[in-house]
Amino acid sequence: MADHTEHTEHIDSIQTYGAVWILLLILTAVTTAVAFIDLGAFSVVVALCIAVIKMLLVALFFMHVRYSTRLTKLVVSGAVLWLAILITFTLADVWTRGLIGTPGR
Amino acid sequence: MADQAQAHAVETLALREQFDTAAQQRDAVTLGMWVFLITEVMFFGGMFLAYTIYRDIYFQVFALASSSLNAVIGAVNTAVLLCSSFTMVLAVRAAQIGHRRALVIFLILTLILGFAFLGVKAFEWNQKFQEHHVPGPTFHLDGTAEQGHAQLFFSLYFAMTGLHALHMVVGCGLLTWLLFQSLKGKFTPEYMTPVDISGLYWHFVDIVWIFLFPLLYLIDRHLGR
Numbered sequence: 434m435a436d437h438t439e440h441t442e443h444i445d446s447i448q449t450y451g452a453v454w455i456l457l458l459i460l461t462a463v464t465t466a467v468a469f470i471d472l473g474a475f476s477v478v479v480a481l482c483i484a485v486i487k488m489l490l491v492a493l494f495f496m497h498v499r500y501s502t503r504l505t506k507l508v509v510s511g512a513v514l515w516l517a518i519l520i521t522f523t524l525a526d527v528w529t530r531g532l533i534g535t536p537g538r
Numbered sequence: 539m540a541d542q543a544q545a546h547a548v549e550t551l552a553l554r555e556q557f558d559t560a561a562q563q564r565d566a567v568t569l570g571m572w573v574f575l576i577t578e579v580m581f582f583g584g585m586f587l588a589y590t591i592y593r594d595i596y597f598q599v600f601a602l603a604s605s606s607l608n609a610v611i612g613a614v615n616t617a618v619l620l621c622s623s624f625t626m627v628l629a630v631r632a633a634q635i636g637h638r639r640a641l642v643i644f645l646i647l648t649l650i651l652g653f654a655f656l657g658v659k660a661f662e663w664n665q666k667f668q669e670h671h672v673p674g675p676t677f678h679l680d681g682t683a684e685q686g687h688a689q690l691f692f693s694l695y696f697a698m699t700g701l702h703a704l705h706m707v708v709g710c711g712l713l714t715w716l717l718f719q720s721l722k723g724k725f726t727p728e729y730m731t732p733v734d735i736s737g738l739y740w741h742f743v744d745i746v747w748i749f750l751f752p753l754l755y756l757i758d759r760h761l762g763r
Contacts, residue, residue, distance in 0.1 A: 462613070
């Protein structure tokens with residue numbers, strides 16, 4: 434093994450992965466249970482918050498982003514940025530249509 | 539020059555000629571896979587956005603249609619998929635530490651769970667056909683006059699879950715290939731790139747479902763009843 438020590442690749446323990454897995458299952462149960470409670474407009478907020486937490490758990494632990502290079506982390510964050518641009522600008526358009534009149538009509 | 543010739547002669551899968559070190563090659567591989575996954579994020583992102591906009595416009599009927607889905611089956615299937623991600627990460631770990639038997643076992647488990655997810659999905663789709671919830675001439679959703687807008691929900695439902703399932707089928711294909719390769723003993727702690735990046739792909743497909751499940755099945759249940 435001594436000749437392989439040059440790669441400082443991090444390997445998580447089975448316990449760590451197991452804990453993440455149990456947490457993911459608990460969060461799934463929670464988000465399903467919450468859906469049957471009337472929270473009004475907050476049900477979307479709660480569901481998306483839980484989904485984002487689950488996504489972070491999967492990405493950081495299962496997909497090893499925690500131990501990735503800074504360049505990979507930057508690229509991964511880039512995905513969130515591009516998605517945010519797509520969603521924000523499209524919704525900004527759709528939700529504000531008709532707020533101002535069309536010139537000439 | 540002699541050194542260079544020698545360096546070329548020892549080119550391996552773990553260290554290709556164009557890389558300085560094996561670690562550099564691994565970093566490049568991870569980065570490349572993530573760039574591909576970003577294109578997938580944008581691909582699914584477009585559909586999530588379409589769903590968001592139409593859900594916003596036809597709020598009532600979307601809530602009704604969403605509530606007709608079985609949240610318990612959806613939750614069970616989410617659990618199945620999360621379990622498959624767990625076995626996949628253990629397969630990657632087994633490859634990293636060079637446990638061939640464990641790698642084979644965890645790949646088989648992941649494959650079984652992947653098929654289980656697709657089986658449940660097929661059962662759900664079959665129910666949609668029986669309930670006439672498939673967009674088309676025979677479509678009917680009880681409790682609304684807006685049949686067209688209800689069909690829009692189910693069109694998005696089938697497009698999103700269908701494309702997700704297609705990604706699962708591709709994933710199962712990758713797993714089968716990995717299984718045969720690992721049985722042949724192709725993967726070592728020095729070279730397990732295919733296992734590693736297939737793992738990234740599998741977890742990504744899991745993340746897509748993590749968002750699909752609440753958005754399609756859960757968020758409007760309180761309104762639909």
